[in-house]
Amino acid sequence: MGVQSVRRGRRHGARRRALVAVTAASLAVLAGCSSDDSGDSGDSSASIERPSSSLSDASSAASPSAGGSSSTEPVDGPLKGLRYVALGDSYSAAPGVGQPTGPDGCFQTDGNYAHLLAARYGLRLTDVTCSSATSENLTKAQALNAPPQLDALTADTDVVTLGMGGNDEGLFSGLVTTCGRLGFGGGGASRPANQRCADAPRFAEPALTRELQRLTQRITADVRLIRERAPKARIVVVGYPQVVPASGGCERLPIAAADLPFAHDLNRRLDAAVRRGARAADALVADVWTATRGHDVCAADPWIAGVVPEGPAVPLHPYAAYEQAVADLVVDLLT
Template sequence: MTRAVTALVATLLAATLLVLFAGCATPADETPVKQAHLGDSFAAGTGVRPLVADSSFLCQRAEGNFGRLVAADRGTDLTDVSCAGATTADLTAAQYEGVGPQLDALDADTDLVTLALGGNDADVFATAVSECARLGRADPEGAPCRAALGNRLFAALDTVTRPALTAGLRAIAERAPHARVMIVGYPWLLPPTDGCFAQVPIAAGDVVYLHRLQQRLNQVVADAAAAAGAVYVDMAQASVGHSACADPQQRWIAPLGGVGSLHPTELGQRTMAESVLARL
């Protein structure tokens, strides 16, 4: 009887130890977090080098974009489909030949989605930058862009971008129902009042106009995130003093001219990644 009890106790102890050791598995034994990185040129890292070797050149997808930096820090299993020029429509439709719908990167096993999106909807970003720069060169002291565009882009943000982005974020949640979805706001392109015409040829009176437009864009992104149950990563406060007008060592946004104009620099992408990591 004593031998039988001793054997039973030994068996139970061994089983208990197996359970305890199984519960203390090292991170190397665990399945990596599955991350998908989606979005537009601010997500892709347009202007930052080097580019991802096996990605479409049209997407201008950088090795140093914020999604990839988050993945490197957390050791996630990353699928990066971010692409320059993407709109919310490109979540569900092919953007270029060989560049399929971004939602194809998601499934029920996706744990984390990082993205920046919305600025290209209704051509808000492209129109604001191209028109304000063109008009500013002809009237640097006035407010020609505000006079020409008026409330048109603000209205587009409310009537086009807001519903499209809300629907897009909800579609992401449906495709990846267990994922934490984190959408990053756009860092300040310009200061709130005084611009820097040599770096960004925007007329003096249009600097406030563009700053207000970007403020509305970020509010639309935040509202869409709230409506869809996503996490909004606010860059507004962090990026004060780091616009395209800042000193080169402090600049998070590249000046106008060349690939990556008015897009996050390498430092800007790092700070976007740090903001996501802080929320995680």
């Protein structure tokens, strides 16, 4: 190998290591809204002042850079005037996609599916989604003035969406940081052939399977808690998208090609665990996994940002097109 090739390889490895560091830092920032009993219980209701444009068909949704809105009157229909509470983590909060709303530190924006739904169909929204939220934060405050999310529910609540679980026990962040560091932390191709993400202690079996089983049980318990506080509400549990491709990696995603099958399968198992828990509690389920097929981080039309977003979003989190697609799924379930 020539000197120039060696230098290019070193620069390439350094860039990949930098991308892993950027991703880890972004996840750490989003985790700044971690559980904290000291959180104040201020008003967390979302104020809808900028109605979104009409929700488009998922297959023709906006490009990654889309995130604008227009003045559109709400559609007359069965959802108009219903009291709607949105619960969830950063995939529901949509950090970076729109204008900031909600408590400081939650990175919630008016580009999320809850705001799109409320603006287009005239629901009366209380949005308490918050980045880094776990199932624990349904009943326990997060830092930076984010009260327990279930505090937003009342006996008069008509519709509830729940989108969380990926942060429980650090599963999603563990997938990104562990596989990313193994993939490119040592320059990618130069790592030992037997050093695989699947073999990392974080993902050891049977502990991983038990962790996913606990997630299913928590989602079931979460739905039952929601039903206790909002007995007449229709509850929609929103699953997780296809973030990792099954094959054919790319620079947007800091996971080595050899680890993609494992990472993709873990992504799938996370979503499946959430959906099983929802169905066990007789909740409606928004099948985000199926809807995002062909729109993973490495796809030609990604709905999830890579480590360096190509439009309004934060690393490894949804673009506007994803939020619009989820809004369409929820409407289809409710009407």
